[in-house]
Amino acid sequence: MTTVCLLGDRDAEAPLRRELLSRETAREALATYDLYSPFHDSVALETVSLGTALALCNDLDWYLTRFVDETLLQEPSVTDEEWLSRDLATAIRNERAAPEETGRYLKVYGLREDRLLEPMYLARTGSGRPSYDLHDVEETVTVRVTEAEFDQPGR
Numbered sequence: 393m394t395t396v397c398l399l400g401d402r403d404a405e406a407p408l409r410r411e412l413l414s415r416e417t418a419r420e421a422l423a424t425y426d427l428y429s430p431f432h433d434s435v436a437l438e439t440v441s442l443g444t445a446l447a448l449c450n451d452l453d454w455y456l457t458r459f460v461d462e463t464l465l466q467e468p469s470v471t472d473e474e475w476l477s478r479d480l481a482t483a484i485r486n487e488r489a490a491p492e493e494t495g496r497y498l499k500v501y502g503l504r505e506d507r508l509l510e511p512m513y514l515a516r517t518g519s520g521r522p523s524y525d526l527h528d529v530e531e532t533v534t535v536r537v538t539e540a541e542f543d544q545p546g547r
Contacts, residue, residue, distance in 0.1 A: 393438045394445040395466040397475070399508065400433035401459050409435050411459040418455045421448065431533075432507040442467045442485050449478060464535055470494065475535040483538060497542035498522075502529035511535075513542055 400408030425437035502509035
């Protein structure tokens with residue numbers, strides 16, 4: 393099962409779930425999924441495969457552009473503990489990136505009381521993960537990103 397997690401736009405007037413479900417096309421696309429919120433102002437769901445997850449994201453692209461800060465995917469065949477950016481997940485699905493070679497470039501968020509804090513872009517040089525030090529937190533959320541996303545954060 394591939395998990396899709398949509399992180400709400402911090403500048404949006406309404407919570408992400410309300411924005412998505414108030415629009416007929418998005419509501420219909422999400423109707424067959426059990427929605428939950430692993431983080432503040434997020435919408436997550438599980439699909440049967442990476443391809444299905446990316447197809448759903450493509451179907452929702454108009455809404456993602458307007459109401460979502462970031463789309464994260466978690467694919468167990470790549471990693472059980474880290475998320476993938478949408479660009480990286482697409483590259484893996486299209487065989488432009490080998491799953492075992494995707495762990496170098498990271499975007500790491502601090503996590504405090506279910507809220508994702510300001511991210512740091514970090515490069516893994518060995519088997520461990522560099523430390524997040526922007527905020528004093530006990531937990532972090534790690535997202536694997538493409539080299540292009542790493543070189544141009546915030547694009």
